Amino acid sequence: MKKLFSIIILLTITTWSEVFAQEVNVEDLPIRIVGVAVTGDAEEPVPYATAALVNPEDGTTIAGAVADGDGKFFIAGIDKVGTYNLLLSFIGFEARSVKGIEVTSLKGEINLGNIRMEDEGVALDEVTVQGQRELIEERVDRTIYKAENDKTTAGGDATDVLRRVPMLSVDLDGNVSMRGSSNIQVLIDNRPSAIAASSIADALSQIPAEEIKAVEVITSPSARFDAEGTSGVINIVTKKNNLTGMSLNVRSGAGLRGSNLSLNGSARTKKLGFSVGGFGRAGYNILGRFENEQLITNPDNTTSRILQSADTKSNRLFGRYNFGVDYDIDKYNFLTGAVNFGIRNSNNFQENFLTQNFSGEQLIREQLRETDVADKSNTVDVSVNYTRTYEEKGKEFSILTLYSQNTRENSFTNLLFEDDFETINSRIRNDNPSRNQEFTAQLDFVDPMGKDGEAILEYGAKNILRRAFSDFAYFEAEGEDGEFIENENPNLNNELTYDQNVTAGYASYTFKFLKDYTLKTGLRYEYTMINADFQTELEADIPSYGTLVPSINASRRMSNGNLIKAAYNRRISRPSLRFINPNIDASNPNQISQGNPLLDPELTDNYELSYSTFFKGAILNFSSFYRNTTGSIQAVRTIRDDDVIFTTYENIGQEQAIGTSFFTNITVGSKLSFNGGFDVYYAMLDNGLSDPDLAAQNEGFVVSGRMFGNYTLPKDWQVQLFTFARGRRVQLQGLSGGFAVYGLSINKQFQEKRGSIGFGAENFLSKEFVIRNELATPTIMQNSTSALQNMNFKINFSYRIGKLSMDDRPRRRRKSVNNDDLKGGESNDQGMGQGNN
Template identity: 30%
Template sequence: MKKITILICCLFSATFLFAQRPSNAANISITGKIVDAKTNQPLEYATVVLKNTKTAKISGGITDEKGNFNIQTPKGTYEISVEFISFKTKKFPVEEITANKNFGVIKLSEDTNNLDEIVVIAEKSTVDIRLDKKIYNVGKDMTVKGGTASDVLDNVPSVDVDAEGTVSLRGSENVRILIDGKPSALVGLSGTDALRQLPSDAIERIEVITSPSARYDAEGTAGILNIILRKGKATGFNGSVNVTVGDPKNYQGAVNLNLRSEKINLFSNFGYSDRGGPGTYNSDITYLTGGIIDSTRIENRDNNRNRKGFNANIGLEYFLNKKSSITGTIFVRDSDGLDTSVNNISSFDPSGNNLYNSTRIQDESEVDQTLQFSLNYVNNIDDKGQKLTLDFQHSASKEDEEAIITDINPETNTTNELSIDNLIQADYVLPIGKESQFEAGYRGSFQDLTSDYLVIAPNLDPSNNPSNNLEFTQNVNAFYTQFGSKIDKFSYLFGLRAEITDLDIKLLNTAESFTKKYTDFFPTVNFGYELSDKQSFTLGYSKRLRRPRSRYLNPFENRASETIISKGNVDLDPTYTNSFDLGYLNRWGKLTLNSSIYYQHSTNNITRVNSQEVRIINGKETNVLVRQPINLASEDRAGFEFTANYNASKKVRFSGSFNFFQFETKGEYSYDVTDPTTNAVSTITQNFDTENTSWFTRFDAKITLPWDIQSQTRLFYIGPRNDAQSFTKGILSTNLAFSKDILKDKGTLVLNVSDLFNSRKYEINSFAPSRENPTNITNQSFQWRIRQVSLTFTYRFNQNKNQKDRRSGRNGDDDGGGEDF
C-alpha cells in the first residue's frame, strides 16, 4: 500500500492547493433558468452570451441538466442574449449590473423556420464531466466511425475491452451495462459479444456512473455503463445516412430518420453490417513432472470470423398533452455468423523430438435473433418537477450454434439457447421546496433461459462428456427510496434499495437442481460541495453486488482446443462490494480536471482460475488446463484516476485520462483430480493470495489541419499486471482518423485507422495449478483483430451538422430515472 498511499497524499496536496486559490472578490453572479416556453421543461446546453459594451469582451456559459446557469463575471454594462438550437434567440436590453442578479425563469420559443440558419456557439466536447457521472459523446469521436458498440466502449475513459470482448471499468470486470437506463436484449445471450454487432452510429453517448444512487440496479460492483441510443428530437423531418467500407472486410450501412410534429415524435435507426475479423491465437504448453520437463505442446490457431447482421430500432412518442407522453419502441436484431478456426498442433519430447502433429479445424455457424418491445409512460404532474414514469419491456433472444470439428478425434457441438426477459418499472419524483427532492420506485426483472448443449464425438471419453441441458430462472424484485437536498453550497443524496432474488437452476442431464433465495439491502450516500462555480468535491458510498450470469453458471466447454478449455461453474454465489469514491472537479481557463480516489472491498469475489485435469487424448494421459470462475474469499481494490481536457485553441484540443489501481486478493481453492487409469483421487489446494498494481492511460489530440481537415489521434496503453496464476504484458494501441466536410457541410468523409501499428496483442504467461508448484506452464498470445482501415461517408438532410438533441422533458431523463443532486 506504500505506493498508493504516496499517490493519495500527492492528490490531496494538489487538491488543497487548488482549493485555496483566492477568488476574484469583484465578481458578481448572474443566474437564472431557461425552459421551453411550450412545455416548461428545462433546456440543457442553452447558451447565455454576455457582451461587455465598454470593452467589447464576450463571455458567458451554458445551462446544466436542470436548465440552470450561474455565471461569474466582473461588474459592468452588458448586452445579454440567450440562444439554443431551433429556438428563437432572446435578447435583453443593455443594463449596468453591479450586484448579483437573478433573471428567474427565461422562456424560449421554437423557431422552426430558421433552423438551418442557426449557428451553434459552443461545440460539445467529446467528454462532458458532471459531478455524478462522466458522459462520453460518440458523435464527436472520429476514431470509432465505422466501428461497433464494443469499439465505442473501448474508447471511453476508465473503460477497457479485452480481446475476448470482456468489458472492465477501472480494471474490474464487475460492471453493469444498461441500454437507455434499463437492462436490454441488446446485450444479448452472449453478453458483451453482442455489442460487437451494434454499430457505433446508433449510439449517442455513454454514461460512466461509478457511484450510482439507489435508483439504479445494485448489479455491477465496479459501477454502471449506460449506453444511450440516438433518438432525434428536432422539429420536422430529418435524418442521416452512413456508409462504411473497410479492410479487413467491413461493409456497413446505417440510416437514422426522425419525424417530429406537435403531437408525435417518430424516431428510428437501421443498420446492416458485413464484417470479417481475422485473428490469431498461439500457445505453447510445457508439461512438468516433479519439476522436470515431460513434453511440450504447441498450438498455432488462425481465426477467421465473418458476421452479417441487421438491426432496427423504431420508436413512436405520442404527446397526450403538454405534460405527459407515451412512447413505444421495437428493437429487432438478426445476425448470422460463420467462424473458422484452424489449429495446427505439434507435440515434442524433452529432447525436441516430434511426437505427433495434427490439425484441428472448427467450422462454427451461429444465428442470433432478438425481438424487444418497450413501452414508456411519462407524466410531468406539475411545473415544479413532480413526475411519474412507468416502463414495461419484453424481449426474446435466441441463439443457435453448430460447430463441426475435424481432427484425429472429430466431433460436432451444438448449442441452442432461448431467453425470455420481462421488466416492469415505476419511478416517482416529488420535489419538496426549491432545493429538496424525494424519489421512490419499483423494478421487477424476470428471466427464463434454456440452454441445450450437445457434444457428439465417437472417441470422446464418456467420463468427460460435457453435454448438458440447463434451465435457468432468475426473478429479482427491487424497491428503492431516496431523498436529496441542497443547502447553500452543500448537497446530499441518501438512498436505500432492497432487492429480493429468486434463482433456480436445473441440469436436466444429471437431474441436479440448485435453488437460491436471498434478500439484500443496498444503502447509498452521496455528498457534494461546491467551492465555487468552477471547483467542487463529491463523496460517494454504495453497496453493490455481482450476480453470476447464466454463461458463468453453465458448465458447457469451449472445444476449440482439447487441452485448453473454458467452462462455467453452476455453484457460484454473488459477490458483494462496498465502494467509496472521493472526487474533485476543477475548471480553470481552458483546462478542466476531474480526479477521484476510490476504494472497493469485495467478499465472495468471483474470479476465473486455472485448474488441472487428466484426460485420455489420442490414447495418452494428458494434463488439461481448465479455466472457470470460482468464489474467492475477498478482494481489496484501491486507486485513483483523473481526466483532463485542454482546449488550446479552436483548432487544437487535447484530452487524456490516467488510472492507477492496486488490488489484493485472498483465498484458497481446492479441487480433486482423478487419474483416468487407476481412478486414484488426489486433492490440489491452490493459494490465491496476491497483491499487484497496474495502470492504463489514454491521450487524445484533435487538431484542425489546412483545408479544414479535422484530425484525431488516440494513444492507449494498458500496463502489465499479474495475479496468483498468470502474468499479462502491457499493450500499446494507436488509432488515427481524418475528417472532411463536403457538400456544403451536409456530408462528411472520415478515414479511420484502428490499431495503426498492429500492436494490440495480449500476451499471457500462466501457471497451473500454481506459480510456486506448476505442473504446466502456458505461454499465450492472442490478437482478436488485426489493423483495420475504414472510410465512412455521412450525409445529413434537414439537419445542422452540430445540431444538439434537445430534451423535451416529456420523455423523462435519458438515464431512465429522475435527477441527481
C-alpha cells in the same frame, strides 16, 4: 506491501488536503463572473451548461466553468483586465454569446444575471457554432462523453466510441471494463437490451457510432438502480429529438476490414411520432495467429511441456433494426413503445492448429487440427411505457414494462488429422443452443418536496422474471464422412433450465443543505429466488437470498465554482449464464472450460472521491476510489488427465482495488482542442486458501491512458487524432497483456452540412500487434501470444434527406426499464439480462 499502502494513502491525503485548501471566503476571491443559464422562456434552468470566457481579438479561451444543477456558473482564473465575450453552450440549445463584458478590476464580482438559451433553431443544419464544443461534461452523479462531436468514429461502432470515454477500457475483443473491473452494466437509452444481455461486446458492435449522441458513465449508482454492477453503469444515449416533419438519414462506409450501411427515418406530428431504422455491419479479412506454451509439473515432479500454434481468421455479420412510437395523450399523460431486433453471425477459424507434446526435451506426440467455431444469435426487445406528470414541477409517476428474448446457437467442430497431416482421422462437434427470456414490470414515483422543490423523494418497486435455457451435446464421427453419434455422458449431453425471480423495492431522498451541499441517500432491498433443473441425473440446489443495498452520494459546489463529490454504495453481482453454463467448451482440447451452476452472488463495497475544476480553457477532473469485493467470482484452473488445463468459476476469496484517475479537456483558440487522461489502480486478489497446491494471490499496478485531438480547417474540414493504450492487467492466476490502438481521420461537410465524407486510417504504423498473456499456479506455467492484423483504411459517407423543425411540445424525459443485475463482461458472455434501474 505495507510500505506501498502507506505511500498511496499519504499521497491521497496530501492531494485532497491541497484540494480542500483551495476554498476561501467569497470576499477574498479574485475577480469572478457569475451568471445563470435559463431556457428561452426563462421558466427553467439549463443545468450543466458550459460557459467559456473568450478573448474577442484572437478567439482564445481565457477561463471556463460548468453550471450546476440550477444553471448557475462561476468563472474564475481571470488574470488581467480587459473586454471579453462569453460563450454559453449545451447540447440541444443554440450557443449563446454575450459580448463586451468589461473587467476593470481583478477584485470583486460581475453578475450577468439570467442568460437565455434557445432550442436549436428551426433549421438545425443551418446552426453554426464557432469554436469546439466540449467533449467531456461533468455532472453531479456522472461523467458524460459527447460522442456526437467526435468525427473519428465515423463508420465505426459503439466499441470505437467507448474507447474514447474517460474511466473506460475496451480490449481488442470489445470487452469493456471500468476502473479495471469488467463487472459493469451497459444500457441503451436508459434501458437494457437482450443484445447486451447475451454479450456486451456483441451489443457494442451492432450500434453504429453515428447514432450515438453521448455516453454516460455512472460510477456510483443510487438506490434507484438495480444493485448489480461492481464498477457501475454505462448508458449509451442515441440521437433522439423533439422534432416535427420527416427525415431520412443514409450512412455508409467501406474499409479493408469491414463495411457498413444504415438507413434511419423519422416522422412526427405534434402528438404522434414514429422512427424506423436499420443497420448492417460486416467484418472480413480479420486475420491473426496465436502461440501457446504450457509447462506442467506432475505429481512425481516430472515436467510436461506442450506447444501449440495456429493461424486464425474471422468473418462477422451484425444487424440491428428498430421501430419506435410515442404518443402524447394530453398535457400530462404520454405513452412510448419500441421494438428492437438484432442478429449476429460470427465464424472463427483456426487453421494449421498444431499441438506438440514433450517429455523433457523429447517430442512424444504431434497432432494437427482444424477448428470452426460458429456463433449465431437473434434478439428482440419489446417495451411499452406510460408516464404521468403533474402541474407541480418535477412530480412524476410511471409504469414501465419490458420483454426481452435472446436465442443463441454456439457450436464448434474439430477435425483431427492422421499422422500424415492430410487425412482426417476423426471429427468432434459440440452444439449449445441457448435461450434467455426476461419480463420486467416497474413502478416509479418522483415527488418534489419542500420550498421550490429543493428536496426530492423517489420510491418504487420492480419485479424481474428470467428464464435461461441451455441445451448442450457432444457428437463424434469417424473419418471425413462418418456419421455423427451423440455422446451419452450426462456431463457432455444435458439440458439446464435456470429460473430467477428478483423482487425489489427502493426509496431515495435528495436534498440541499448549508447552501452549497447536496446529499442523496437511498436504500434498496432485493429478494432473489432461483431454481435450477437438469434434464438428467445432475442436481443443483440454490437457496434464495435477500440483499440490503445502501447508497450515499454527496456533492459540494465550492464558492469558486469547482465541484467535490463523495460516494459510497454496495453492489451485488449475480452470475450470468456465461458463468453458470455447464456446457464444456473443448474447442481447444488442451484447454477446456465449464461454468458452475452453484455460484453465489458477489458483494462489493465502493468508495469514491472526485474533484472538478476549470482553468483558462481547461476542464480538469481528479478522482480516487477503493473497491472491496467478497465472494469474488474468479476463474480457477487445475490439471486434469493428459495434461489438460481445466477452467471453471468459484466464489473464492477477496478482490480489492485502490486507484485514481485524471482527465482533462483543453481548448486552444477556436480551432484546436485536446482531451485525454490516465487511470491507474493497484489490484489485490487472494483466494484465501491455505493448501499450497490451490492457494493463489496476485497484486500489481494497472495503467491506461488516452489522448484525442481535433483541429478545424477552413471550408468545413476537420482533422482528428485518437490513441488509447492499456498496460498489462493483474488476474488471480497471472497477467493479461497490454495493447494500444490509434487512428487518424479527416472529414469534410458539404451541402450546407447535410452530407459529409470522411477518410480514416487505424493502426497504420505496423502490420500486426501482439498481446502476451501469462498464467501461473503452483503446477502450471503458461505463456500465450496472440497477434492480430488490425491495420485498416476506411472511407465514410453520410447524407440527410428532408428537413426537421422544432415543435412546441415541452421537453419530456422518456423513461424505460433498466435492468443491471448480472455479472458479465467477456466477449462470449451469455448473460440473461443487463441494464439498470
